[in-house]
Amino acid sequence: MRKDIVNAGLGMLVLTLLCGILYPLLVTGVSQVAFPGNANGQQVFVHRKLVGSKLIGQSFTERNGKPDPRYFQTRPSGTSPADNAAGSAFADYGPNSVVTERALVANIRAYIALNGRYYPGGLTAARVPVDAADTSASGIDPDVSVRNADIQAYRIAAVRHLSRSTVDRLISRFTGRRGLGFSGEPGVNVLELNLALDRIS
Amino acid sequence: MTFTGWLTIFAFVVVLTALAIPLGSYMAAVYTGGRTFMDPLLRVPERFLYRVMRVDPTVEQDWKAYAKSLIVFSLAGWLLLYFILRTQNLWSFTGLNPMGFHSAPWNVTFNTTSSFVTNTNWQYYGGETTMSYFSQMAGLTVQNFVSAAVGIAVAVALIRGIASRSGHSIGNFWQDVARTVLWVLLPISFVSALVLVFQGSIQNFSHYLSLTTITHLPQQIAMGPVASQEAIKMLGTNGGGFFNANSAHPFENPTGFTNLYEMLLVLAIPAALVFAYGRMVGNRRQGHAIYATMMVMFLGAVIVCYVAEAHGSPAQHAAGLHTAVVSGSSGGNMEGKEQRFGIAGSELFDVVTTVTSCGAVNSAIESFTGIGGAVPLANLSASEVIFGGVGTGLYSILLYVLLAVFIGGLMVGRTPEYIGKKIEAREIKLVSLGILITPLAALFATALATASSAARASIDTAITGGGPQGFSETLYAYLSEANNNGSAFAGYTGYAGTFGNGAGSHGFTFTDLLGGFTMVFARFAPILFALAVAGSLAGKRISPPGLGTMRTDNGTFVVLLIGVIVLVGALTFFPALLLGPIVQGLTGHLYG
Numbered sequence: 001m002r003k004d005i006v007n008a009g010l011g012m013l014v015l016t017l018l019c020g021i022l023y024p025l026l027v028t029g030v031s032q033v034a035f036p037g038n039a040n041g042q043q044v045f046v047h048r049k050l051v052g053s054k055l056i057g058q059s060f061t062e063r064n065g066k067p068d069p070r071y072f073q074t075r076p077s078g079t080s081p082a083d084n085a086a087g088s089a090f091a092d093y094g095p096n097s098v099v100t101e102r103a104l105v106a107n108i109r110a111y112i113a114l115n116g117r118y119y120p121g122g123l124t125a126a127r128v129p130v131d132a133a134d135t136s137a138s139g140i141d142p143d144v145s146v147r148n149a150d151i152q153a154y155r156i157a158a159v160r161h162l163s164r165s166t167v168d169r170l171i172s173r174f175t176g177r178r179g180l181g182f183s184g185e186p187g188v189n190v191l192e193l194n195l196a197l198d199r200i201s
Numbered sequence: 202m203t204f205t206g207w208l209t210i211f212a213f214v215v216v217l218t219a220l221a222i223p224l225g226s227y228m229a230a231v232y233t234g235g236r237t238f239m240d241p242l243l244r245v246p247e248r249f250l251y252r253v254m255r256v257d258p259t260v261e262q263d264w265k266a267y268a269k270s271l272i273v274f275s276l277a278g279w280l281l282l283y284f285i286l287r288t289q290n291l292w293s294f295t296g297l298n299p300m301g302f303h304s305a306p307w308n309v310t311f312n313t314t315s316s317f318v319t320n321t322n323w324q325y326y327g328g329e330t331t332m333s334y335f336s337q338m339a340g341l342t343v344q345n346f347v348s349a350a351v352g353i354a355v356a357v358a359l360i361r362g363i364a365s366r367s368g369h370s371i372g373n374f375w376q377d378v379a380r381t382v383l384w385v386l387l388p389i390s391f392v393s394a395l396v397l398v399f400q401g402s403i404q405n406f407s408h409y410l411s412l413t414t415i416t417h418l419p420q421q422i423a424m425g426p427v428a429s430q431e432a433i434k435m436l437g438t439n440g441g442g443f444f445n446a447n448s449a450h451p452f453e454n455p456t457g458f459t460n461l462y463e464m465l466l467v468l469a470i471p472a473a474l475v476f477a478y479g480r481m482v483g484n485r486r487q488g489h490a491i492y493a494t495m496m497v498m499f500l501g502a503v504i505v506c507y508v509a510e511a512h513g514s515p516a517q518h519a520a521g522l523h524t525a526v527v528s529g530s531s532g533g534n535m536e537g538k539e540q541r542f543g544i545a546g547s548e549l550f551d552v553v554t555t556v557t558s559c560g561a562v563n564s565a566i567e568s569f570t571g572i573g574g575a576v577p578l579a580n581l582s583a584s585e586v587i588f589g590g591v592g593t594g595l596y597s598i599l600l601y602v603l604l605a606v607f608i609g610g611l612m613v614g615r616t617p618e619y620i621g622k623k624i625e626a627r628e629i630k631l632v633s634l635g636i637l638i639t640p641l642a643a644l645f646a647t648a649l650a651t652a653s654s655a656a657r658a659s660i661d662t663a664i665t666g667g668g669p670q671g672f673s674e675t676l677y678a679y680l681s682e683a684n685n686n687g688s689a690f691a692g693y694t695g696y697a698g699t700f701g702n703g704a705g706s707h708g709f710t711f712t713d714l715l716g717g718f719t720m721v722f723a724r725f726a727p728i729l730f731a732l733a734v735a736g737s738l739a740g741k742r743i744s745p746p747g748l749g750t751m752r753t754d755n756g757t758f759v760v761l762l763i764g765v766i767v768l769v770g771a772l773t774f775f776p777a778l779l780l781g782p783i784v785q786g787l788t789g790h791l792y793g
Binding site for chain 1: 205208209212250253254255256269270273274276277278281327329330338339340342343345346347375378382386387390391394395398399400401402403404405406407409410412413414415416417418420421422423424426428429430433444445446449450451452455456457458459460461513514515516517519520521522523524527528529530531532533534535536537538539540541542543546547562563564565567568569570571573574668669670690691692785788790791792793
């Protein structure tokens with residue numbers, strides 16, 4: 001028993017050194033040399049000012065909390081405040097809950113209010129893509145579905161006086177591919193897309 | 202459902218099997234003193250480890266000595282982790298606490314410590330809002346390695362018990378742990394961490410980023426040594442996220458490719474151990490039979506979950522959404538799911554992490570449809586034998602194998618035998634206890650939480666609308682903790698909800714303690730029974746198979762084994778499952 005205690009105590013200390021200090025330090029060292037951009041969060045700068053990370057979703061709202069119509073909007077977020085990248089969280093809406101239904105209805109209404117009058121033939125709930133009404137998992141999903149971006153593109157083109165083909169070109173430029181061609185879904189990176197829009201108009 | 206979705210599932214199964222076979226041979230060599238290509242690199246650090254630990258790896262241990270070392274080692278790990286977490290702010294001098302976090306309350310720390318030492322990684326805290334980098338690295342990451350190694354050691358010891366021809370030795374615990382860490386966990390984690398960074402995971406010690414967005418809003422972005430922890434979190438089937446949103450967070454799981462990669466990491470060792478088992482008992486078909494059993498049950502779970510999630514939820518339909526696949530949108534129940542994973546990538550990840558004891562999540566299980574959410578619950582009800590946690594899965598299913606052999610023996614009227622060893626009353630008693638203890642712990646804790654005023658309030662929180670969802674949350678919490686899984690219907694707080702805000706510690710003393718004790722009990726009691734079975738089998742002679750020997754390596758046995766697993770799980774949990782997720786799956790009714 002006494003021997004076990006000595007073995008265990010020393011074992012925990014040396015394994016802490018090995019797995020808890022040396023291993024993360026080594027990974028950090030190699031990453032910072034080999035992939036410094038990724039290792040530090042793919043930071044995006046505009047005029048040398050940090051404006052976000054390519055991987056982290058943001059709100060594009062005005063100071064009054066209303067979505068800014070000049071920008072593509074990210075998915076609904078369950079964090080508080082929305083898109084809180086220092087406190088990620090699920091919204092935890094249950095599948096059979098009235099609370100969920102109310103939240104979805106509110107999201108759908110907001111989406112239609114923002115995009116409806118630009119969309120040819122008008123938007124109805126049935127035409128709202130699921131990712132535009134459902135909250136994301138992390139609360140900071142950087143992407144929207146291609147369909148979601150496509151609907152918002154009508155608004156962007158009108159508000160910014162751009163041709164639809166210009167907007168479409170940008171969308172396809174910032175649409176990610178599936179992993180290995182099949183794993184996951186293509187997503188449109190909203191921050192990169194909005195920054196590109198600002199650069200041309 | 203989409204073609205690429207089914208293709209993802211198909212490709213995953215093929216790649217997993219193709220990886221597991223060579224990894225299994227490698228691991229068999231590691232635990233039987235065979236040669237591996239890593240030896241030249243690792244012999245020196247191995248000897249150094251033994252010298253520092255003052256261990257003589259040539260000492261053979263019987264099951265009692267092995268168990269004693271294991272318990273003392275785990276206890277030492279518990280004390281060290283508790284100490285590190287309680288003194289979090291004292292370690293700020295290392296520069297690894299840039300946000301100046303203080304320790305969580307003692308009861309949350311008790312829960313967290315028990316959780317990581319038992320390979321559960323249940324989290325009553327939000328990583329980026331409460332944990333310093335030092336705690337994450339030197340505390341939690343270490344237990345991710347160590348608890349995984351302990352699980353694998355038990356599996357290897359049980360295999361030795363089954364395979365040994367004489368004597369009472371089941372190996373040397375310290376050697377098994379050291380070799381697992383050096384030969385298996387560290388090299389794969391190191392390479393995987395770099396793969397994750399290459400794909401976009403972060404790995405730094407910076408202060409959180411503060412910035413102003415282009416619409417003039419403030420944003421703070423959490424940083425940290427994420428990739429190194431993510432790799433072992435998946436490989437060791439631990440599952441405790443660096444961030445609160447776990448593998449849904451873009452820094453933990455940045456792309457569709459990393460999603461696939463992380464799923465492979467989770468199942469790599471549990472699947473490989475099955476093949477290693479076949480090699481170590483000298484009959485590879487025995488391993489194949491177990492692999493087939495696991496794969497059939499796994500695929501069943503995947504298919505049911507995918508179909509349910511692709512259909513969408515009653516709340517979505519009531520709100521007027523159309524959940525069919527349309528051009529440019531995956532459709533389905535995207536509530537609590539990330540765009541880059543889609544439906545197939547989310548539900549496959551969920552099944553992978555709930556059949557194992559991983560418990561990482563890349564989507565909100567709380568928001569799964571009734572039937573979709575019943576799948577992880579059913580996976581947990583099967584006591585983590587469908588691949589299961591690293592090591593724990595194999596030793597747990599071997600207990601079921603012995604039970605199936607016993608039941609089969611009763612049916613054909615012969616003394617049950619497994620790989621030439623007679624299974625007698627003593628073994629069956631130990632096996633039954635080992636199998637029953639986890640479900641009993643889960644049901645007992647759920648009953649206690651449901652019946653006591655301290656935890657009942659969480660069933661009626663606003664977010665669940667007081668319906669079956671509240672009961673599902675509670676049942677899931679204790680099933681998850683008893684099975685050392687760690688995933689959650691994350692709305693469960695044990696008390697009134699902290700809806701929509703995972704910031705900060707939100708444990709409550711009652712649930713912290715009940716959960717902590719459940720995890721420890723349901724981890725170590727079955728381990729002791731598994732080791733006792735190993736010790737009991739180790740001394741037995743192997744008799745050659747005769748004409749009347751029931752075969753345990755063919756399709757009939759696979760069917761029998763699945764039957765036994767389903768029967769034990771179904772009989773124990775079916776009534777409880779009916780009350781929660783299945784009710785919701787069968788109705789379009791909205792509660793609240």
